[in-house]
Amino acid sequence: MDWISLLLVPAIKSLVVVVALLTGFAYLSYVERKLVARFQVRYGPNRAGPFGILQPISDALKMVFKEEIVPLNVDHVVYLLSPALTVMPALVIWAVIPVSGASFTLFGQTITPYVSDVNVGLLYILAIASLATYGIVLAGWSSNNKYSLLGALRTSSQMLSYELPMGITLVSVLLIAGSLSLVDIVQAQRGVWFALLQPIGFIIYFICGLAEAGRSPFDLPETENELVSGFATEYGGIKFALFFMGEYIHMITISALATTFFLGGWYGPFVNQIPVLGLVYFLIKVAFMIFLIVWIRASLPRIRYDKLMHFCWKFLLPLSLLNLVVTAVVLVLVG
Amino acid sequence: MTAVPTSWFLLLSAILFVIGAGGVLLRRNVLIMLMSVEMMMNAVNLTFIALSRHLSSLTGQIFVFMVMAVAAVEVAVGLAILIELNRLRATTDVDDVSSLKG
């Protein structure tokens, strides 16, 4: 009885989330290719199945059946470990993201719409996000390849740098919500979305999210023209697929967090009457954020690396600090 | 009430501390030594947290918080010194850096 609620239910929920994310990743790649193609006035994948809808599956099969190549002189253990380390944090973050507002009962168990609601949720996200660096750094180092190492160092310093304004922005959110729990944060947005209370914070978060996920225009880690393929140069087959997966799941995670922190999470019209709408609203908002990210990728050119770092340290960081101070002062004044 | 006895944690802490100390004493690579020092600090932190629970006091946790701040500073400065050392001597071996002797 006890172990069901303690172990089994979370395990099943985790499984659901992971499966959903893997599927989401697969179709996200499809959607992105389609969208980018449309932006570029092309058709995109349209051979496998109607509208190319089976394209992700064929891609996956191709990846899986590729020959496993492990280059000479790599650090075996680390080389094999790093793709997994890349995917893991992005998945683990989902443990605390509430996807809907309503719990429901199944087989006598009250199922909450999140794996866990820890009271240090926001800190948890920051802590886990900071672990995302490892996969990349280790991949770059273990490949025993200059391009890989440079790409890895670039990526990790980029991620570490952009973590700062992101964290500070989230502190502003935390100040308004008054809780570290993500459920509480979403509930605090019942009336007004934090995107409206924290417009600057939202924009900073979004920019930092792009950089964290290594998305265009901050996709320096994989600048083909400079670094071949960055930290992933020496990877192929399923291992490359894992990196790929990591990036896309990261993207979804960033979008989901943006939704949770700024766009009111599951809230929307009539959500109190029809609880299941919460999940729908949540997914719509996430999809919108993902669309924004793809749109930006299709529109903006890549930024030079030094400009990227300067932008972070000399503009975003002071701006986020200012935002934090203003938020705190206003909160004190308003009460 | 407490499922795991405090003494278990204390013993684990002692073991980790001794291992860390052994690392400091046995290894000659400054990096490994620094890591071992960090490990020793963590062992002490574990003691603090365990006793914090045992005594129902938050002071232990606060102490750990401060230790973490100090550890962060220590690593930052220590590694900066290490890099400078590497620039000057092209080594990370502590036994190569023994010119400060009586």
Added chain:
Amino acid sequence: MAQQLQQGLFLALAGVAVVAALGVIFNRNAVHSALSLLANFVALAMLYVLLNAQFIAIVQVAVYAGAIVVLFLFVVMLLGAGGEMQMGGWLNWRTAFIVAAALVLLTLTGTAVFEGTINGAIGTATPEQIAQVGQTEAVGTALFTDYLLPFELASVLLLVGMLGAVVLGQRWRGAIAGRPSGEAE
């Protein structure tokens, strides 16, 4: 049930922590040592959760795993010190002495842990009480009231440490006479 579960969890985590700790000091490769250190830290963080100190656990992950070990890895890569290291002769009188001393210390502390009792003033921060106000709030309140001065001092220390690291890490391109510039490149 929950007790066995927790004890089992403790033993597993303790095993991970000890193995990882041994890995730190016995690995020939500094990157592997750093990874072992990471494992050690994460295991400790989980032990903190077990000790009902979630806040510290998260901070542990964020600070140690998220920052300190990354810094170690960076430096390892920067210095190119990741390669195999000469471990030197292990079996000499010095090592034996150190191991013996370590065993003595371990015996002493172990005996103390199991024979002694912990006498100390019992505070008010019982798990129930903490659960009522929330873990983070409890630590935060203590930090900003009773321990405000240490907290501020810690912030100053961090600032100074940051400046120190920046200054130390700077490349002196002959800006200061007497500083080697060329050979360091």
Added chain:
Amino acid sequence: MIIQSIWLAIAFPLAGLLFNGLLGRRLGRGVVGIVGPGTVALAFVVGLFAGLDLLALPAQDRAIVVTLWNWISVGSFRAGMSLLADPLSVLMVLVVTGVGFLIHVYSIGYMEHEEDRLYARFFTFLNLFIVSMLILVLADNYLLMYVGWELVGVCSYLLIGFWFRRGDDPQDPVRLKDGELVPVPANLNPADSGKKAFIVNRVGDFGFALGVFLIWTTFGTLNFADVFGAAPEIASGTVTVITLLLFVGAVGKSAQLPLYVWLPDAMAGPTPVSALIHAATMVTAGVYMVARSHALYALAPTTSLVVALVGVITALYAATIALVQTDLKRVLAYSTISQLGYMFLAVGVGAYASGMFHLTTHAFFKALLFLAAGSVMHALGDVIDIRRMGGLRQKMPRTYWTFVIGALALAGFPLTSGFFSKDEILAKAFEFSPILWALGLLTALLTGFYTFRALFVAFWGSARDQELFDHAHESPGVMTWPLILLAGLALFGGILGLPQILGVDHALAGWLHPAFADLEGEGAEAIHHGLSAGLEWGLLGLSSVIALLGIGLAYWFYVANPGWPADLAVRFKSVFKLLVNKYYVDDLYDLLFVDPGKALARFCAQGIDNAAIDGIIDGGARLIVQGGAWLGRLQTGFIRHYALAMFLGVIVVVAYFFLR
């Protein structure tokens, strides 16, 4: 009423001091030359109006205390930053600022060859002196007076040593008729002279400070009014000790026996300084202090006798030395000492108003004489030896004539200011004791003689140093006009205090009467001598005759029979040598104080400091170095060794807790 703002008299020179000190160097000598004298002139005007305000008050109210702020307040000890404006202090203010102003103006010309930096510095110091002197004379308590007293000492030191880079000034020996050379002691260099003045003054100041302490313990206050009011109830022995201690200070400051030695050497300073500080004002501070403390001195007849004796002996003593000096400024310096002796004679016999009168007239004619001497030096390129001068009266008529007037006043030529003031002192002395009078009269004879000796040698006859003579020229107007003004004062200053028998009021005594009114009519006695009219006429006539006799002797010796002095010198060779060497007092002091002092200092430096103290420190350092070398062997340089030590320490600590 401007008298309530008497502090302005200090504030103006203070502003000038700050201005010149901070900006003068940058603004150039034109501005400095206006600001320096201008501020002093303003102070003089303030003093003048304050005097008029005093006159407007009823006689018994002529003492205004202006408290600026509470300076020190510790326990029962109170010292206010408060000023006392009464006829006595206002007279001093007028003398200081009036003469000071003229000397400031004169300095513009005299210092014109100095570089801008020194020029500004000189005027800064001069203003500082004016400020200090005004603090001294305006103070209403002994502590503030002591502050001024020390400050003028500092100024004196700074100004004597103004040319501190110059070396010793060697003096040509005197060639006697029989061919023997009598060596003349070399003049000290300015830096050493300054030190000498300062150190000798410290001896006197020490006594003064002790006196102030004793006043404090006796009266519980330092305020003039309170002290004087309470004085009659105090045991006369205590009062005697107090007054004697205060008089020690006066002896130092006013260069009386035995602490006079610094004043001749102070002539190493620029001549305006000699005129202002070492003739007209600062050295009279002692006289002023005694006059200010007359209520105490009147209660201590023993002290008064000592004062009078010291005064008259100093007067005679200094006059004898002045007879043979070859340095024009030194002749004047010794005459200053001598005249100060007169003033002490006056205050010693209780004739405070007469002392102040002589102080005033002396300020006029001695400043005049010094400035004229300075004019000569200016003309001759700083040559001061009268043996190289001669015939200057054709070259520098204005200087010559003003010098003549000053000399006449100094010699007590009838109807000049010096005549009246000196005669008044002599009359009072005669009344007190004919012996003192006789000594004073002898001094007056010598005064006339040495003054005109200097005059005749320097200005009459033919040029002894033709090259120098050709070089000589009259000084510019900015220097001669102050001379002419001072000459006027020296000539007619006597009308301030015409004797009663001439049928006029004694103006100065009348003015000072309110300040001395507490002396039960003694102030009035300055006007009404206890002597009969006939006796007084007789003394007056005798004084005139003596003065004329002195001048005549000088003429006889140095103009009519130029060979005689040399003959006399050969005949009384030992006396002559004694006088040239100033009775060997300086050598005696060197032997008694300076050499033992130096020996002690050498002992302290080499014996105690080098050997003992440095030995302890060096030994300690060597010990630490040795110990460090031993302990340093523990520092292997291997970090692991240190870590191991720490680890073992941990084990020990744990074991301690375990086994406890």
